Amino acid sequence: MTHILLKLARKSIEGSFDGTIPEAETEIKEKFSKVTPCFVCLTKNGKIRGISGNLKANKEIFREVIEHSIKSAFHDKNFSPLKKEELSAIKIELFILNSLEQAEFDSIDELLNKINQGLSGVAIEKGYHSANFLPKVWEEISDKDEFLSVLCEKAGLPDNEWKKSGMKFWIYTTKSLRE
Incomplete structure (x- = not known):
């Protein structure tokens, strides 16, 4: 079963193609309201296709997932923006930070x-x-x-x-x- 945050990440990317960024459901907002940093990594055929994230979060994890899913797909300066026909070949991986210590x-x-x-x-x-x-x-x-x-x-x-x-x-x- 696909984790709910992975589904949110995919819906965010898919919605970007037609301008319908999903609003997180109440259940997601309640369950994932903690301010937590994360990274979203897209791969295609086992190779990185885009990545975005922060070591320090400034919003709830569900909002971080939406934002970094879109950034990894369309705004990673190392890659051209994702094309709609690539969607089926893209795999999403989320990295949720547990700790950050100097x-x-x-x-x-x-x-x-x-x-x-x-x-x-x-x-x-x-x-x-x-x-x-x-x-x-x-x-x-x-x-x-x-x-x-x-x-x-x-x-x-x-x-x-x-x-x-x-x-x-x-x-x-x-x-x-x-x-």
């Missing part, structure tokens, strides 16, 4: 020990540069050093910048729902 550490080894390979999402920030990898990225990058190096590159920083002082790290876990 990592405190005294050494690189201590930082690496705090990151649970395969389970941890990691966000970094240094100056005006920031980037985030969901736990799903471990499916493609299985080495912690490489994971953090590629994350730095995503942020527009040199790949070894994570080993230098001044970098802030946040570590989190997610609950994943997928079609």
Whole structure:
């Protein structure tokens, strides 16, 4: 059975094609009213087709799902907007954040020990540069050093910048729902 938030995500994308964004039903509003951050990831043939989300939510989870479903389908700058004929090939995955904690550490080894390979999402920030990898990225990058190096590159920083002082790290876990 498809989770109710996944159904809401799909209806939001489908409705965008004809301008009828669904209003969440009362049951959804009541059950999913907690302000919770999430990411919506669209895949097509096993490859990412769009993604959108926030590490810090500012609205109820059902509203976050609607907003990020639409953004992942039509406003991800890395992809062209979704076409209606692609809908049947798209799979939706939701990542609901369970926790987000800034990592405190005294050494690189201590930082690496705090990151649970395969389970941890990691966000970094240094100056005006920031980037985030969901736990799903471990499916493609299985080495912690490489994971953090590629994350730095995503942020527009040199790949070894994570080993230098001044970098802030946040570590989190997610609950994943997928079609």
